[in-house]
Amino acid sequence: MKIITYLVLSAVVLSSCGSQSPVPNELNQGSSNSEYIIFGHFYGFCGGEECIEIFKVTNDALFEDTNDFYPNSDNVYDAEFAQLDQSKFNKLKNLNFVIPDRLFDETKIIIGAPDAADGGGIYLQLSDGRYWLLDMSLTYLPEYLHPLREQIRLTIEKINE
Secondary structure (H helix, E strand, O other), X not given: OXXXXXXXXXXXXXXXXXXXXXXXXXXXXOOOOOOOEEEEXXXXXXXXXXXXXXXXXXXXXXXXXXXXXXXXXXXXXXXXXXEOOHHHHHOOOEEEEEEOHHHHHOOOOEEOOOOHHHOOEEEEEEOOOOEEEEEOOOOOOOHHHHHHHHHHHHHHHHHOO
């Protein structure tokens, strides 16, 4: 299994740790020298801000999307990221998303039936531009993706504590 690990090796605190500071466009677009992972969940028949939560984590910061658009399989997610407080990022110091090799072999962007019957879905995007829409329901999600789904679900829960 490939492990995409974002560990903070030092206690570097950004000097601009405002609660919602804008991110430069090159980081928004994921320049070639910037490693990141974008992840989140979405629910179609839902009310409130928590229905669509998309985050971006880099080696030294955590960002939240302010658009809250419903993801689709036609294009990568059109996000507008704002940096979150450093305290939220610090909750993720030991974040390890284990991306199974089999996911990289998938020929489809949509895996399962994300948000069918209002079951919810997961959005996952890597800094190389690859992205997937995954079913939130364990019934329709291939078993090899169950641990990744749980990692993403728990990470979002931890951010929102």
